[in-house]
Ligand SMILES: CCCCCCCCCCC/C=C/C(=O)SCCNC(=O)CCNC(=O)[C@H](O)C(C)(C)COP(=O)(O)OP(=O)(O)OC[C@H]1O[C@@H](n2cnc3c(N)ncnc32)[C@H](O)[C@@H]1OP(=O)(O)O
């Protein structure tokens with residue numbers, strides 16, 4: 367699909383790059399010639415991922431970091447610069463989320479999600495942005511949001527995540543304008559349903575419900591991680607150099623299905639339509 371050197375020698379930092387979608391994105395970037403730095407809280411997860419990801423070659427540097435802590439974020443970039451000497455691309459992928467009626471949340475629960483998603487993304491963006499501006503270096507930042515942020519609708523039962531991801535999208539759009547003069551590009555992806563252990567264990571109440579959810583996707587299936595990874599590769603590549611401040615939704619049409627007032631009529635059969643049409647024409 368892409369030139370095999372699309373991301374050759376690009377140094378790419380991925381938060382949450384040891385699991386789920388972050389890891390899938392990283393694996394694709396490696397195939398396209400990038401050098402990776404992955405970061406998250408659990409050192410053992412990062413270490414195992416780095417080993418497995420480099421079985422066919424390539425380089426994955428890992429460094430534990432809780433993105434909620436600005437001093438750890440500074441240490442992370444110090445370590446990456448000491449190792450690679452530069453960073454070209456940042457993927458803000460780390461997130462926290464769980465389902466709960468909002469009135470049951472403690473203030474610590476709210477902080478936990480807001481601090482990972484909004485503050486963590488902001489600290490990573492700010493630390494690297496300052497370095498790039500000082501170095502007079504251009505670069506690209508990709509933020510992973512959600513369809514409930516991109517649609518503007520938000521969502522009940524994941525309200526801290528909805529508020530935080532909306533903030534991340536606003537950060538993306540704001541800096542796309544402010545930092546364009548430094549050659550810093552901002553883009554975002556809004557994924558729909560991509561089954562991962564991290565998301566499904568916290569967000570899908572039962573296996574049966576998971577199956578049923580697929581029916582609300584017009585394409586009647588979940589996304590493949592490789593589909594998301596290919597989009598993430600294109601958006602950070604030089605081929606997408608004129609895309610700035612945009613969010614690309616990849617959800618099989620799920621959010622549009624919910625938005626169109628008459629879309630539930632997709633459940634009607636041809637026979638239903640024959641009967642309905644005859645009835646309505648007779649009026
Ligand atoms: C029916 C429809 C289903 C649709 C399914 C389709 C899905 C598609 C859309 C998916 C959008 C996905 C967005 C995502 O972001 S997925 C990523 C999920 N991955 C993660 O969340 C990984 C990281 N998460 C965590 O580490 C934890 O979950 C947490 C965010 C809680 C942070 O961990 P930490 O160790 O810092 O936090 P604590 O355990 O100390 O807890 C802090 C306070 O939060 C309270 N808490 C924790 N869990 C819950 C819960 N489930 N419900 C209510 N409250 C919770 C905890 O009690 C602490 O508060 P207190 O000290 O006051 O007790």
Ligand SMILES: NC(=O)C1=CN([C@@H]2O[C@H](COP(=O)(O)OP(=O)(O)OC[C@H]3O[C@@H](n4cnc5c(N)ncnc54)[C@H](OP(=O)(O)O)[C@@H]3O)[C@@H](O)[C@H]2O)C=CC1
Nearest residue numbers: 382385386387406407408432433459460461560562564565
């Ligand atoms: N899967 C899906 O269907 C969807 C996912 N998304 C988004 O995709 C991204 C990846 O999610 P997914 O792969 O599904 O889930 P995962 O749970 O696998 O990924 C979350 C990652 O974030 C890391 N992380 C969490 N808290 C912190 C922290 N404080 N500091 C550093 N790293 C942290 C975790 O590692 P560790 O625990 O080691 O810190 C983990 O690697 C997220 O932004 C999510 O919101 C959006 C829409 C749909």
